[in-house]
Amino acid sequence: MIKVDSIRKRLGGKEVLKGISLEVKEGEAFVIIGPSGCGKSVLLKHMIGLMKPDEGRIVINGLDITKASHEELLEIRKSMGVVFQGGALFDSLTVFENVAFPLRKLLKLSEEEIRQRVELALERVGLQGVENLYPEELSGGMRKRVAFARAVVAMPKVLFLDEPTTGLDPVTSATIDELIVNLKKGLSLTLVMVTHDMRSAFRVADKIAMLYEGVIVVQGDAKEIRESNNPFIRQFMEGSLEGPICVKLA
Numbered sequence: 729m730i731k732v733d734s735i736r737k738r739l740g741g742k743e744v745l746k747g748i749s750l751e752v753k754e755g756e757a758f759v760i761i762g763p764s765g766c767g768k769s770v771l772l773k774h775m776i777g778l779m780k781p782d783e784g785r786i787v788i789n790g791l792d793i794t795k796a797s798h799e800e801l802l803e804i805r806k807s808m809g810v811v812f813q814g815g816a817l818f819d820s821l822t823v824f825e826n827v828a829f830p831l832r833k834l835l836k837l838s839e840e841e842i843r844q845r846v847e848l849a850l851e852r853v854g855l856q857g858v859e860n861l862y863p864e865e866l867s868g869g870m871r872k873r874v875a876f877a878r879a880v881v882a883m884p885k886v887l888f889l890d891e892p893t894t895g896l897d898p899v900t901s902a903t904i905d906e907l908i909v910n911l912k913k914g915l916s917l918t919l920v921m922v923t924h925d926m927r928s929a930f931r932v933a934d935k936i937a938m939l940y941e942g943v944i945v946v947q948g949d950a951k952e953i954r955e956s957n958n959p960f961i962r963q964f965m966e967g968s969l970e971g972p973i974c975v976k977l978a
């Protein structure tokens with residue numbers, strides 16, 4: 729369904745992606761893990777067509793999105809839902825208008841159809857009676873749920889999630905992971921999730937790829953990764969200072 733083929737990208741004079749290849753099959757939950765600054769969000773932005781690689785290609789449902797026209801990209805975006813890092817809700821819009829946004833932008837629906845779809849999407853994520861509130865009036869966990877409702881309201885086939893549980897307490901994180909798994913089942917979604925939370929990764933993933941300094945250092949089935957003796961995986965799971973991962977602050 730999604731094929732990332734040898735992509736490279738330079739940003740701000742630095743090579744951020746250094747030849748990334750991966751494949752996501754239909755119905756699969758593919759999770760990309762790795763330390764802060766390793767290029768996870770940049771990779772995700774390439775997969776949704778927001779950034780173009782310097783080299784390589786990204787094929788979604790047979791279409792090379794690095795060469796697609798504006799119209800083709802708009803069409804393919806209809807099949808994608810995205811939860812951005814931090815949620816990226818519009819502060820000046822109510823919950824209702826935040827969730828309705830992709831419908832107004834991508835589809836031509838009546839106000840009544842929009843109202844029904846927004847209600848259904850909010851119900852799917854377990855929110856009720858918050859339509860007229862603004863994002864700042866919600867808790868962090870509720871804001872995440874609104875971001876999820878917005879991402880699934882247009883009934884996408886693939887859901888992209890960038891750090892959906894970062895900044896939440898462990899219990900709220902677990903409920904958000906459960907919501908992700910339920911949305912995947914309920915809507916027959918393919919998932920691509922980026923996270924540095926290993927517990928989240930194992931709760932959600934069928935496949936896991938670890939990114940480090942713009943390279944995929946390990947990938948495999950979630951079970952293989954959990955049992956792996958790979959030093960990158962061990963160090964990341966244990967949060968240890970000892971190992972191949974070295975965090976640079978620049």
Ligand SMILES: Nc1ncnc2c1ncn2[C@@H]1O[C@H](COP(=O)(O)OP(=O)(O)OP(=O)(O)O)[C@@H](O)[C@H]1O
Pocket residue numbers: 739740744762763764765766767768769770771813924978
């Ligand atoms: N638009 C940009 N211009 C210049 N450099 C960028 C840009 N976007 C990202 N970078 C750089 O690319 C590197 C990877 O950034 P990215 O946001 O993908 O990291 P990440 O793995 O998502 O980190 P985190 O876990 O903290 O979200 C960083 O060094 C960042 O400064």
Ligand SMILES: [Mg+2]
Pocket residue numbers: 768769770813890891
């Ligand atoms: Mg990021």
